[in-house]
Amino acid sequence: MSIEAQLKEQFAENREIIQALLDDGSQADAEYTIEHHFSSTNFDRLEKAAVDAFKLGFEVNDAEEMELEDGSTIICFDAIANHALEASLLDKACEQLMLLAAKQKVDYDGWGTFFIGDEEELDEDEDQDDDGF
Numbered sequence: 001m002s003i004e005a006q007l008k009e010q011f012a013e014n015r016e017i018i019q020a021l022l023d024d025g026s027q028a029d030a031e032y033t034i035e036h037h038f039s040s041t042n043f044d045r046l047e048k049a050a051v052d053a054f055k056l057g058f059e060v061n062d063a064e065e066m067e068l069e070d071g072s073t074i075i076c077f078d079a080i081a082n083h084a085l086e087a088s089l090l091d092k093a094c095e096q097l098m099l100l101a102a103k104q105k106v107d108y109d110g111w112g113t114f115f116i117g118d119e120e121e122l123d124e125d126e127d128q129d130d131d132g133f
Contacts, residue, residue, distance in 0.1 A: 003098065003099065003102055006098060007094070007095055007098060010091075010094045010098065010110070011087075011091050011094070013110070014087055014090045014091060014094065014111075015087055017111075018085050018086075018087060018090070021085065021113070021115060022085075024115065025115075025117055025118075026085070026115045026116050026117060027116045027117065027118065028085065029084070030084075030085070030116040031082055031083060031084060032082070032083065032084065032085050032113045032114070032116065033080060033081075033082050033113060033114065034080065034081045034082070034083065034090070034093070034111055034112075034113050035078040035079075035080050035111060035112050035113065036053075036058070036078060036079040036080070036081070036093065036094070036097050036108070036110075036111045037076065037078055037108070037109035037110055037111065037112070038050070038053075038076060038077055038078070038079065038097075038101060038106055038107065038108060038109065039066075039074045039075065039076040039106065039107045039109055040074065040075055040076075040105075040106040040107060041072075041073070041074055041075070042075075042105075042106070043063070043075050045104050045105055045106050046063060046075050046076075046077065046104075046106050047063070048104050049077075049100060049101060049104040049106045050063065050077050050079070052100045052103070052104065053079035053097065053100060054079075056079075056096055056097075056100070057081075058079035058080060058081055058093075058097075059079070059080040059081070060077060060078070060079055060080070061077055061078050061080065062077065063075050063076065063077045064076055064077070076109075079097060081093055085113070090111070093111075094108075094111065
């Protein structure tokens with residue numbers, strides 16, 4: 001699949017994820033921690049990708065080994081950004097990082113974030129859990 005086709009698919013997925021989060025009640029105006037996932041079986045390539053992501057302004061966490069279901073091992077890291085849950089910002093980051101991954105011959109495995117709900121609702125839910133409801 002061409003990089004253009006991959007980008008088009010990723011941009012559509014960005015919108016689906018944003019909409020799913022908002023539909024579930026996540027705050028539209030919150031600042032989100034966005035974790036872009038990279039993996040490879042080649043540590044040297046992955047390290048170069050991490051350096052490139054850092055140069056683009058992303059926070060980069062330490063690489064970790066992960067065992068797959070088939071017993072093989074990959075190495076992975078996240079490139080992290082903090083910003084609003086806006087398609088234009090995500091599209092720009094995804095394009096930069098997908099091109100970086102193609103250049104370094106590593107896998108870009110998409111992005112993830114955490115639900116950010118209304119803190120009052122969370123406090124009420126915690127209270128209910130404490131009371132056994």
